[in-house]
Amino acid sequence: MRTKELKIPVLVYHYFGKDRNLQAGIEIQDLNYIVLRDDFMSHIRYLHEQGYQAISFRQMMNARQGLEALPPKPVILTFDDGHQSVYDFAIPILCKYKLQAEIFVAPLKIGTSGYMSWNQLEELVNEGFFIQSHTNSHVLLSKLSQDDIKYELVESKKGIETRLNVTVTALAVPMGGYPRILKTIAREAGYKFVCTSYYGINSIDNDFLYLKRIMIKSPNDKINDLQDLLMSKSFLSFKMRIKNGYKYLRNNLFLVSY
Numbered sequence: 001m002r003t004k005e006l007k008i009p010v011l012v013y014h015y016f017g018k019d020r021n022l023q024a025g026i027e028i029q030d031l032n033y034i035v036l037r038d039d040f041m042s043h044i045r046y047l048h049e050q051g052y053q054a055i056s057f058r059q060m061m062n063a064r065q066g067l068e069a070l071p072p073k074p075v076i077l078t079f080d081d082g083h084q085s086v087y088d089f090a091i092p093i094l095c096k097y098k099l100q101a102e103i104f105v106a107p108l109k110i111g112t113s114g115y116m117s118w119n120q121l122e123e124l125v126n127e128g129f130f131i132q133s134h135t136n137s138h139v140l141l142s143k144l145s146q147d148d149i150k151y152e153l154v155e156s157k158k159g160i161e162t163r164l165n166v167t168v169t170a171l172a173v174p175m176g177g178y179p180r181i182l183k184t185i186a187r188e189a190g191y192k193f194v195c196t197s198y199y200g201i202n203s204i205d206n207d208f209l210y211l212k213r214i215m216i217k218s219p220n221d222k223i224n225d226l227q228d229l230l231m232s233k234s235f236l237s238f239k240m241r242i243k244n245g246y247k248y249l250r251n252n253l254f255l256v257s258y
């Protein structure tokens with residue numbers, strides 16, 4: 001298979017629980033972002049059995065530049081927000097299956113109730129996980145001025161890099177807020193990858209500053225849904241593409257209220 005035809009799905013998870021009850025750090029309107037532990041286990045087993053191999057953003061870039069070959073079925077696992085349940089539940093499973101992941105955190109949330117501490121993030125860096133930016137204060141960027149967007153991007157990158165001695169190359173936009181100007185600001189701030197919440201599967205020649213992801217949340221968090229969304233040919237994936245249209249309008253035309 002030519003590298004250009006290689007599909008690179010990026011999955012995004014937020015919170016985990018044995019049920020969908022309220023936990024510290026999770027807003028009541030976000031309970032559907034809690035993925036049940038059994039479902040996560042099925043996802044990981046499915047990916048493993050199907051021969052998917054987790055790669056990093058850096059490997060994806062290296063592959064584009066011809067510096068390294070990717071496995072035949074790559075997948076990028078991302079986790080937004082840096083919630084404690086990721087550390088408690090998902091990380092041990094990822095370690096067991098030797099899966100790398102990109103973890104997006106907002107510095108102002110780190111160490112607050114329900115969220116991982118800097119020490120825990122440091123542990124994750126030592127385990128080989130990548131800590132990336134989810135803006136500084138977890139804010140809807142499409143509502144901010146250009147200067148404020150720039151501040152959120154620059155400050156979070158600097159904060160994480162200084163505290164953890166890593167290089168932050170990726171940004172995930174909170175709550176799907178991706179204004180048109182963001183790409184330019186992100187590039188100028190030194191980001192090489194920006195994750196949106198638009199549904200889709202990337203290929204190696206896609207714009208890395210506009211990466212689509214597969215959002216894992218209720219009610220589309222069962223194993224059949226994951227299979228459908230990875231195949232990208234089902235009714236569910238069609239529905240998700242329609243939703244992309246609404247999100248785009250919300251981000252750029254302000255026709256729909258938040």
Ligand SMILES: [Zn+2]
Pocket residue numbers: 080081134138173174175
């Ligand atoms: Zn978030």
